[in-house]
Amino acid sequence: MRTELRKSGVEESLQPVHLQALMYLARANRYSNTPQALAEYLGLTKGTVSQTLLLLDRRGLVERFEDDIDRRVVRLRLSTVGEQFLSDSQPTLSWANATRNISPNRIRNAVSALREALTQLQLDNEGSTFGACNSCRQCQRLSQRVSRCGLMGDRISGPETRKICWFFEPKTEEVA
Amino acid sequence: MRTELRKSGVEESLQPVHLQALMYLARANRYSNTPQALAEYLGLTKGTVSQTLLLLDRRGLVERFEDDIDRRVVRLRLSTVGEQFLSDSQPTLSWANATRNISPNRIRNAVSALREALTQLQLDNEGSTFGACNSCRQCQRLSQRVSRCGLMGDRISGPETRKICWFFEPKTEEVA
DNA sequence: CTTTTTCGTATCGACCCGATACTAATACCG
């Protein structure tokens, strides 16, 4: 998979880590679009990630702007060019194709097992557990279209509940 | 997982790719313990891998010696120190631990699906398909303890049939 | 016996990555 990532980036002379950063930012929700969250996600130091973002900014793939209420934090988002690049290069396409002969049911089971292992791994290492609102303990369903985050107190739209959050807490079904 | 690899290597100041090389060499069979096979496995160029091996050799973790019949090829094997280091650092231990609450059956199913996807991915990209003799098309069972490789014509011991081979060919159950 | 191909190495430049030191903004606490 890393080899595939490398191929996807070679055209724009981007390294695998750059692709991973772009892919993360495309899926990060409003609490998670910061250098710090990205560093946590990638397992790198904030200094390293700062350099990565500097490069992506120079290339015009991401935009950086400061937070309204805490002026220390930097908010990140993909630029139009960045989104276009991601949808053109499709870094995960070949992996998705490789699963074409596997039944949806087997895929669901494998994904479920892998997700469980990942959550456990993150808990063991006291790292952040990234995940989507719709499987987060804090998510409260308000209506068909709107949810609410019990941790932050904000209303979350339907599409945003499928984005990745830094404060994700797995639903406790026996975290032995 | 890359973060875990990084942690395992930090004590000896080894990079993730060094750990991956050592882990590969620990599992490579007699046909696959060469720089070329390792480069194919890691998805890197032979030049890059040559540098990696130079470093691992200097550190005394691997040994290089030339092949008897083809004096161009270099044979690789873990040194005693290298084996000791691998068994001490246990790079995959935390991942194995993370699956402790998942039933063996679910793990088997997930592994099976992943292996299928990996093979398909490798076929799509015309890359080598690494795998163990015991699930290779060329493997002929001679007795309870000895098999035979139909491609190379050599007799393969029981333990060696569980090692990774560069010439692996998946058993054809409909490679659509 | 050439010519070509193959396996591996050497060198160079661009870049990743962590460590350290630093600035600026916020939080804490008497």
Add this chain to the structure above:
DNA sequence: CGGTATTAGTATCGGGTCGATACGAAAAAG
């Protein structure tokens, strides 16, 4: 309040990865 501590992010430096290119030596092809 006011001073200290903490936090988000940046700047800089050095060691090391990685691919491209060039190269040497052995084997294969013709």
